[in-house]
Amino acid sequence: MSMDGVEPTRTDGSIDESDESAAAGRVDDGNGGTGDASDLGGEGLVLGYPNAEEPVVDGESIAAEPGAVTALVGPNGSGKSTLLKGLANQLAPEAGSVVLDGRDVHAMDTKALARKLGLLSQESTSPNGITVEDLVYHGRYPHRGFFERTTEEDVSAVERAVELAGCDHLRDREVGSLSGGQKQLAWIAMVLAQDTDVLLLDEPTTFLDLHHQMEVMEIIETLRDESDVTVVVVLHDIEQAARLADRMVALKDGEIRARGPPEAVVTEELLADVFRVDAEVVATDRGPRVTPIRARHGK
Numbered sequence: 336m337s338m339d340g341v342e343p344t345r346t347d348g349s350i351d352e353s354d355e356s357a358a359a360g361r362v363d364d365g366n367g368g369t370g371d372a373s374d375l376g377g378e379g380l381v382l383g384y385p386n387a388e389e390p391v392v393d394g395e396s397i398a399a400e401p402g403a404v405t406a407l408v409g410p411n412g413s414g415k416s417t418l419l420k421g422l423a424n425q426l427a428p429e430a431g432s433v434v435l436d437g438r439d440v441h442a443m444d445t446k447a448l449a450r451k452l453g454l455l456s457q458e459s460t461s462p463n464g465i466t467v468e469d470l471v472y473h474g475r476y477p478h479r480g481f482f483e484r485t486t487e488e489d490v491s492a493v494e495r496a497v498e499l500a501g502c503d504h505l506r507d508r509e510v511g512s513l514s515g516g517q518k519q520l521a522w523i524a525m526v527l528a529q530d531t532d533v534l535l536l537d538e539p540t541t542f543l544d545l546h547h548q549m550e551v552m553e554i555i556e557t558l559r560d561e562s563d564v565t566v567v568v569v570l571h572d573i574e575q576a577a578r579l580a581d582r583m584v585a586l587k588d589g590e591i592r593a594r595g596p597p598e599a600v601v602t603e604e605l606l607a608d609v610f611r612v613d614a615e616v617v618a619t620d621r622g623p624r625v626t627p628i629r630a631r632h633g634k
Contacts, residue, residue: 372402372563373451373532375422379431382414382421390429391417392589399533404559404566406580408573408600410610414589415569416457416537422567423454423535435533449477452533453526457541461510467521468506471496474528493528499557500524501550516547523554534558536568540575552579573610577601577622585609597622607631 376398383390392414399405399422407415420426422433424440433440440448453474461470474496475489497503502520505513510521519539526534536555540548556579558564570576576583577597585593585600587609593600601623606614611631617624 373436373565374401375399375433375435375452375533375565375567377418377422377428377431377433380418380421380428380433381430382417382426382428384426390589392421394431395589395591396431397422397584397591397594399565399567400582401565402559402563403581404555404568404579405582405584406576407567407569407584407586408576409586409592412588413586413609415586417589418586419454419535419537419567419569423452424448425454425456446477449529449531451531453529453531453535455522455526455534455536455539457537459522465510466506467502467508467510467513467524468493468497470510470521471506471524471528474525477529492530496524496527499527499554501554516543516550519543519547519551523551527554532563533565533567536566538569538571541571548575555579573601573606574623574625577625601625 376396378396380392380395380397381390382392395418397418407418409415417426421428422440424433424443427441435443435448435451440452443451471493472485472489475485475492479486479489497506500520500523502517502524505517505521508517510518513521523539539551539555543551552575555566555568558566559581568576568579570579577600580597582595583593583597583600584591585605592609593605598618601616603614603616606612606616606625613628613631615626615628617626
């Protein structure tokens, strides 16, 4: 299939008819790996928004473990998505830096960055009437010139991405006709087709039914187990994050309150401090199991 005449994607996951950049994800090369894993980290980050008096994240540092899954967790408004946007170069820091494999992402060309790092945003949008297959092909634009035709490498990458995302049966459907869970799989296939070293996912399971949540989790697990992709994911469900992640970072009020392996982060003390709930935490072979007991009130 050729995508000639169709415009490329934006690095925030939306499709824009005047932009040549793209958001991205990496898939296994078929040989059980994709090369050396990439390093991504932020140092002394101050991140905020133009109309806000105070920054959301003020002076925090974070390092994503290469080739592993790092989950950002915390209550609503804790700064999880803001921190992810800063790492993805979607939000310029007021201070500090984000470095990918030794290079400052803010000094990188947009298309060059899109070949290395991909973002699945909560604000993904696409033109009306685009099919799932067309959407997935958008992920290939950072790898070729604007007027270049589709290559065998593009076709191969798209087929791998569609298979991994489990949406082959949807490829001829218009994106606008899909359910929320089906749309999420299509967007994930698009970023996987980009074939990058780093994948950032902003709450990819939110608003999905349990079946589609499990499908998304399985995709991330496959990337972790069969490739060298460095994944940073924002998750709303702390127990889900604990099952999936190799490392967790817990935030509250823009501050990192804990970081480390799930069994060290998901504790009754942290749930009380960060999430303001009394809960029972029990260790299992699938990670910590959290049983909420009551909400804490007051400051």
